[in-house]
Amino acid sequence: NAGVTQTPKFQVLKTGQSMTLQCAQDMNHNSMYWYRQDPGMGLRLIYYSASEGTTDKGEVPNGYNVSRLNKREFSLRLESAAPSQTSVYFCASRVSLAGVTYEQYFGPGTRLTVT
Amino acid sequence: GENVEQHPSTLSVQEGDSAVIKCTYSDSASNYFPWYKQELGKRPQLIIDIRSNVGEKKDQRIAVTLNKTAKHFSLHITETQPEDSAVYFCAASKQGSGYSTLTFGKGTMLLVSP
Numbered sequence: 339n340a341g342v343t344q345t346p347k348f349q350v351l352k353t354g355q356s357m358t359l360q361c362a363q364d365m366n367h368n369s370m371y372w373y374r375q376d377p378g379m380g381l382r383l384i385y386y387s388a389s390e391g392t393t394d395k396g397e398v399p400n401g402y403n404v405s406r407l408n409k410r411e412f413s414l415r416l417e418s419a420a421p422s423q424t425s426v427y428f429c430a431s432r433v434s435l436a437g438v439t440y441e442q443y444f445g446p447g448t449r450l451t452v453t
Numbered sequence: 454g455e456n457v458e459q460h461p462s463t464l465s466v467q468e469g470d471s472a473v474i475k476c477t478y479s480d481s482a483s484n485y486f487p488w489y490k491q492e493l494g495k496r497p498q499l500i501i502d503i504r505s506n507v508g509e510k511k512d513q514r515i516a517v518t519l520n521k522t523a524k525h526f527s528l529h530i531t532e533t534q535p536e537d538s539a540v541y542f543c544a545a546s547k548q549g550s551g552y553s554t555l556t557f558g559k560g561t562m563l564l565v566s567p
Contacts, residue, residue: 378462378560380558381497382557428497438548441502445496446496447496
């Protein structure tokens with residue numbers, strides 16, 4: 339049971355390049371999330387998917403797109419990277435049933451640098 | 454939407470002392486309050502959570518208290534050890550009808566000196 343996995347672990351992009359961050363979970367969770375973490379800013383929600391087939395914007399969605407490929411996988415795409423997107427990106431997942439909140443599990447993170 | 458304020462941003466204590474981290478939230482309908490610990494270079498991990506039907510919860514050296522009237526909750530760590538050094542995040546969300554995401558505080562860096 340690997341939990342939540344992310345690829346890649348590290349990435350350096352030039353301004354204007356595109357890339358996709360991959361996330362997968364093997365815990366049969368229905369909800370998945372993408373956060374970015376910047377020094378002194380905590381964890382800010384970019385996009386989330388409450389269940390397979392749905393996606394919604396979080397607090398800081400500009401410059402990103404997401405795809406909930408299936409129940410296991412949730413990807414984050416940067417179409418045209420900007421230096422302001424330099425950050426550590428965390429994927430997370432949890433069970434969400436009938437309005438009850440259960441523990442949210444995080445992936446190991448992707449450290450992205452945009453030059 | 455929900456807003457969570459966390460204080461202090463940094464906290465230094467001596468080994469064996471107690472540490473207290475405080476959070477306030479803005480949405481009175483929030484009713485689930487988890488705390489996450491993030492060691493350097495690692496992922497955040499849940500250490501304790503509390504729901505609004507209780508005022509306090511303890512797990513060994515860690516406790517969380519909740520004051521719904523004042524809309525604040527606190528993490529208490531007793532007999533601190535160097536391995537408690539990490540960044541701690543509080544969060545809040547609303548369970549019940551509809552779907553709610555977690556709103557995180559900005560974090561507290563706790564440093565425990567031997």
